[in-house]
Amino acid sequence: MSCLKCLKYTMCVANFLFFVCGAVILGFGIFMMTQTKFSSLLPSLPFMSITNILIIAGIVITCVSFLGFLGAYKENRCLLITFFILLFVVMLVELAGACILLVYEKKMYIGEKITNDLNKSLEEARQSHKSSVNGTVRVVRDDWDLFQKTFKCCGVKSWKDWKGETPSSCCEQTSSCNATGPYWEKGCHTMMETWFEDNLLNTGIGVIVICSIEVLGMCFSMTLFCHISRSGLGYKI
Structure with missing residues (x-):
């Protein structure tokens, strides 16, 4: 029981920290909307805008981490399984994006x-x-x-x-x-291509680290979910 309590509060603290980080990223993205940015240089590729990436990342991080925090704190099965599913979907999207970049980085169409x-x-x-x-x-x-x-x-x-x-x-x-x-x-x-090539390895390492954290979060949430199910606590709110 003490280990599960430790797991519960570890999830709460970790998700709270991620929530704060997500809020900071979202705020910085909104701030950049009012500043000079590079989005006008690539109008047909809006997903490459730094502002759009920061805002989307901030929204996803804050929403998912809030669900994880509330689900762990309240020991709510619905929130925990929703947190698990969202983390799994986000991880799949990240892996798919990484694979697309690796496959099509040399294609002339993008260039x-x-x-x-x-x-x-x-x-x-x-x-x-x-x-x-x-x-x-x-x-x-x-x-x-x-x-x-x-x-x-x-x-x-x-x-x-x-x-x-x-x-x-x-x-x-x-x-x-x-x-x-x-x-x-x-x-x-030429400088853009050089920058992308130089940071490709760092991007891959970053994706691996993020996916590892997400897998750990899914394991924690599923462990807590199974404990709540066995305890018969139901959908506590």
């Missing part, structure tokens, strides 16, 4: 899709030099400036993509930069 989006958004950003500039164009230009400063790149393939309207965010040294540079040599598409 061409990203290239087309970058070319289109860069053309919109170039419009900011013209007399009529709306809010959308300004956001795209701000996103490109932040993108180029972050990845230390210029244009899609090179600085020549800006066609004589190269922004200062392309400059290696802003103080000594002029109409001909020196600009970052590599294009942003």
